[in-house]
Amino acid sequence: MSSTTHDTHHEHGDHHAPPYGITRWLFTTNHKDLGVLYMSFALLMFFVGGAMAMVIRAELFQPGLNVVDPYFFNQMTTMHALVMIFGAVMPGFTGLANWLVPVQIGAPDMALPRVNNWAFWLLPAGFVLLLATLFMPGGGPAGGWTMYPPLVLQMGDAFPFLIFAVHILGISSIMGSINIVATILNMRAPGMTLMKMPMFVWTWLITGFLIIAVMPVLAGAVTMLLTDQYFGTSFFNTAGGGDPVMFQHVFWFFGHPEVYILILPAFGIVSAIIPTFARKPLFGYSSMVYAVAAIAFLSFIVWAHHMFTVGMPLAGQLFFMFATMLIAVPTGVKIFNWMATLWRGSITFETPMLFALAFVILFTIGGLSGLMLALAPVDLQYHDTYFVVAHFHYVLVTGAVFAIMAAVYYWLPKWTGHMYDEKLAQWHFWLSVISVNVLFFPQHFLGLAGMPRRIPDYAVQFTEFNMISSIGGFVFGFSQLLFLWLVIKCVRGGEKASDQVWEGAQGLEWTLPSPAPYHSFETPPVVK
């Protein structure tokens, strides 16, 4: 219809509405559109990864070979992790950042809108490649998401597709992060100093740096796998003078900051929601900022706590044990600050608050089991058992995923202009929070009682807790369909939301109309 000049001419027109049709989504550079795309993609991947988890729990429902072949089981555990980490949680957070960072700092859009579009559209490409491996000769990756050699090199023809998929996903998140960091550092409204930024923006600023620092390391590690496999190098091949354990060091140098990438934005979300529903400012804002920064720093020097059993020098084990234990200090500070925020507040229990409170409690459980795992001598028992599985699902499901759900309920009225169905949402919350504990709590016992992780079949003594866990898993899985329905319902209609939405909400995004206009803050707001 129009030439480019025509478009630019109208770019800042008052009535600039989004174009219609598929091209709107393909070519959009609008941060809100991209936020929606990211989050929809994350939701889709959440169900894909969730379906894989259902296969896993079905196989583990009772002893024996029941549902799938052990090799396929291994593909499921591997893919479940890759899909959930790179497909659901990371894009979920990036989507939230896209939508929220500009409106929270008073910017009209992201600093690099085209990069933003490209970063998103790489994701579906990467995942088509990754998921396609399941249908290739030899099947998908089955050596665990950690891709340890030599095992990963036994993969079938799909091996290079796995590597390229990881490359693409890495490039996507690096570009996304550069964009977010650039936006935060350059596009704040006048008066919005760093120490006035909402916690969510702070946590994303730090997360952005973490991603930029470690994604290239992952890319390097998997590239070395590729050259070992096809070009005769021996980085990780002992026969050629290499060392398979070196891969683990490189991988976890990426992998440990990665787990903080998956949790820091959650801290930001919870720090926004708790003050709103306690109707009281966040306690210890600056110590919260420092705590996040400290956690981010420490995350670079603890990687080998994933490797206490590989046979590293005693001094290494001790160093990594001490450094890991130290992380408990800033993490504790955060939890205590949230508690102090609740103290003498005026608290109501809308769904976002329920998820946020569940986050604080259940994440604490994950943190405490993390402290246990930090102790190297006992980790020689815990390592690679279901105790570890329980630990990281407490921090990632009841941690990261619960935070994302809290965020969706919290900001959905701002995005859609409608209130979600509170009653149904409370159902979703209670079903989820109960079933998720039935699902993961018994796994602590299984691990301590001696059940290794990543096994498709187990000794009969583990039957009872596995059954309980599977039942919890199915209920949790199916409860998430409610979430899907709630979101769809809210997008399609519902009670009109006010601009403020929540009585106690503070921040620039709540000064915008609900739904927020396609272009916001074209004239920067003034922050006192």
Added chain:
Amino acid sequence: MISKMLVRALAAIGLLASAAHAAAEPGESGWRQPWGMNLPEGVTSLSQETYDLHMLVFYIVCAIGAFVFIGIFYSVWRFRRSAGARPAQFHHNTMVEIIWTVIPFLILLGIAIPATQSMITMRDTTDHEMTVKVTGYQWLWEYEYMDEGISFFSRLDEDSQRARQRNPEVAPEEVDHYLLDVDNPLVVPVDTKIRFLLTSNDVIHSWWVPELGWKQDTVPGFVNEAWATIEEPGVYRGQCAELCGRDHGFMPVVVVAMEQDDYEAWVDEQTGGEESAQAASGDESGSESGGGESGEQAGGGEPEELSQDQLMAQGEEVFGNQCAACHQADGQGMGNFPALAGSSVVTAEDPQEVLDVVMNGVSGTAMQAFGDRLDDREIAGVVTYIRNAWDNDTGDVVQPAAVQAAR
């Protein structure tokens, strides 16, 4: 299914109640029980130490957890708006921030001290009295007694093997120690400081017996060290703990700890027989798989001549135990494991190449060398079998003599 579970739950409760008096099955430690939920105290000083440390931090984290949860539940109840709470507006207090930074730090220091001590003890393999080398394979273990000259392989027992198939002849519930039993356990003496040297032949595995108090990865090309002094005779079970491929869940570890006398008798038994002596010294012509466990071979003399039926029967058994995990019972292979049915190597006119692959493996792949692990008759059988099963129908046989010649 639910009702079955309830029955089992009740049974377990009964069992717990009578646990104080119920003597566990002879030799079993009694730690492995349905509804088990904690680490074992185990039978070594190390396992006791890790257990104590585990319980210590467990109580500490429970206390911290209780503090946090009570704090949160109390606040949300006490300051709920529906009870008319009005919000205060304070948002900062440097003193409390310092307190809740310093106190956790001190608690951590208190935990770090015993943890460091334990770690140091765990790594101290000096003054060991014997050495066992553990080698991980996909998906079995090899044990070598460095001083006694004994070595053998240890793999999932046949009952579990049968019960873990799809639509099994026996249900897992009916197998004693399903997935936790092996054909040849590691036999060791009590009250002896044993040094373990751990390595792998293919991918990374991890050798774990909870009642010894640790697991240790076995990394190809590297040798890790660990130690244990077992204080009580008994049978201690564990599993591979590092994902190592399709049958990762099916490579258990069983350690049988015996009184010194019994152990010596066992050693004599192992080294006494003529055949195993050959295995122990690594004698080329002996070709015994070791441990005297699979010793069907007529020692020393002329290899026997077998009929096709005998060879096929022998081969089918070996194939089921050794090869089917990768190449599949129907010979169709799977993933990276090639199909043997219709393979040009397998069906070639001259069996030399396939003999070579089976005996020497294909280096750099999961296809291991079976030459040292199987005797002449077993190799002859399995090669005959794969050359004739699944419409491969070469119609010829490979005799043990040919295998011996190829060694």
